[in-house]
Amino acid sequence: MDGTGADLVARARAIAPLIAGEADEIERTRRLTPSVVGALIENGLYRALLPRSLGGSEAPPDVFMQMLEEVAKADASTAWCLGQCSVCAMIAAALDHECAHEIFNTASGILAWGAVAHEARAVEGGYRVTGRWDFASGSPQASWLGAHVRIVNADGSPRKNADGSPELRTVLFPLARATIHDVWQAIGLAGTGTNSYEVTDLFIPDRFAVFRDVPEALREPGPLYRLPTGSTFSLGFAAVSLGVARATLDAAIALARGKHQSLAAHAMRDNQAVQGLIGRTEGDLRAARAYLYATAHAMWRELSATNMFSPAHRNAVRLAATWTIQQSARVVDTAYRMAGATAVFRSHPFERRFRDMHAIAQQIQARDTHFEDVGKTILAENR
CATH class of the missing domain: 2.40.110.10 (Butyryl-CoA Dehydrogenase, subunit A, domain 2)
Incomplete structure (x- = not known):
């Protein structure tokens, strides 16, 4: 693994088929399966934000986010657990090295x-x-x-x-x-x-x-550990929402290519209303992703240069993450409706992602009150 953990994204992509194949069992048993947990551990994904001094990747936020996106496309529950436990590992930066070693370098290290x-x-x-x-x-x-x-x-x-x-x-x-x-x-x-x-x-x-x-x-010098865990959770879970939205929209596009709706004169792919809806929704999803990553990149560039996480950074991350999660939910809703009656069957890749996305949107990272907090700050500024 390289010094920045950039290959974490490739590793996540490589094990995504395994995770997707286990998704039904994960849903049924209400926990990650041993094979999925084993793959996450073996590929070092749980150690994405762990300090390098402890054998972790100490990866920058955008790598962490992309890793979660790839996993979320396969299964939202797996991505959520991975995001949660990866951020928890950041506390190693405040621990005595011997204590951190006992927690994170002894099985399971989670x-x-x-x-x-x-x-x-x-x-x-x-x-x-x-x-x-x-x-x-x-x-x-x-x-x-x-x-x-x-x-x-x-x-x-x-x-x-x-x-x-x-x-x-x-x-x-x-x-x-x-x-x-x-x-x-x-x-x-x-x-x-x-x-x-x-x-x-x-x-x-x-x-x-x-x-x-x-x-x-802090006992670790890296800029990553100046990033509060709350803001890291926000970036990570917003990335999970993007992965779920991407997979749901892709499933709707694949369905539209082959489905002929009941009583309709033409196949879905030839329906101009469907074509326009897909185009607009694709634009919405790409815009949300671009905004989230642009915010993360700007914050990380300034944090790396100054070694300080400012209130402005906190507000920027909060606004981008909240808006991205809510926008991702709209994308999933659109794809779900586009699929029609097909979407309600458990044998198709819509209903679980619909439920998962709305569970994500109910979490603290997507609260409407975040918009109020940011708006209050904007109104108090002298521009």
């Missing part, structure tokens, strides 16, 4: 986590944690879990940062120390195993309780 919740009480040598966390995509493949917690002192008082905000840390522990709750019965992304997990009075040593997205806590 870390998963859920949303921010609960507290960790400071005790001698570390912290005590009790709580339950949700939305741990990819947890069935993980060997370690993380939990984002607010820190309280031994007397229960909240610990504050210098600016008065609550001190947040991510605590890491082996999956075997947690109780997993199989709760992911969802309309889409069924194979992600986005389960809940729980611990009771679990002791976390200091070395496994780290600051996340705090530049001063």
Whole structure:
């Protein structure tokens, strides 16, 4: 593998047929199959954002995004898990090297986590944690879990940062120390195993309780780790949505080439309305992809030069990712309607992608409130 991990995209493309062939089983069992997980591990895809000092690729964002696009064309659940766990691995940059080696270079070397919740009480040598966390995509493949917690002192008082905000840390522990709750019965992304997990009075040593997205806590010099995980999630999941949209539109185009609609005088490929719809939808998808990647490239160029991720970068990524996911959902909706009654059958490649896309569009990265946040910033600017 080269120094930037550029061949990750080729590797993802090479195993896409395997993933597509396993997609039905992934859907049925609600988790990635062993053969898919094995292929992802063997080809180093889970290590896309892991530091090179730990044997990872430390790939730039656009390579990570293209990798996810290729996988998402084959199966959205696989791409979602890969994106989630790859971003989780970025926390290695804030860990003691020995601790990071224990987590990421011991089988399976996969870390998963859920949303921010609960507290960790400071005790001698570390912290005590009790709580339950949700939305741990990819947890069935993980060997370690993380939990984002607010820190309280031994007397229960909240610990504050210098600016008065609550001190947040991510605590890491082996999956075997947690109780997993199989709760992911969802309309889409069924194979992600986005389960809940729980611990009771679990002791976390200091070395496994780290600051996340705090530049001063970083032990790795690369610019990648100045990129907050939240923004990386946004870029990655927007890329997943592009892959799903691309595959769904391609399936509709293939159908139109050969289908003769009931009661219609001509084949779909000769229908001017279908031709125009495909042309406009293709333009919409290409525009969304170009906008997302242009934003990522501009952000990365400036971040690499300055070693700083600015509020302007955050807003730009948030706007591009949100708009791309919502635009991808429109592309999928158009392709689904274009396919007519064919689209409702599980034997055709439409209904699962339709459900997966709408599950993606319900996630935090696609919230309409992001447009409000960006609009508020724009209105406050003096231009």
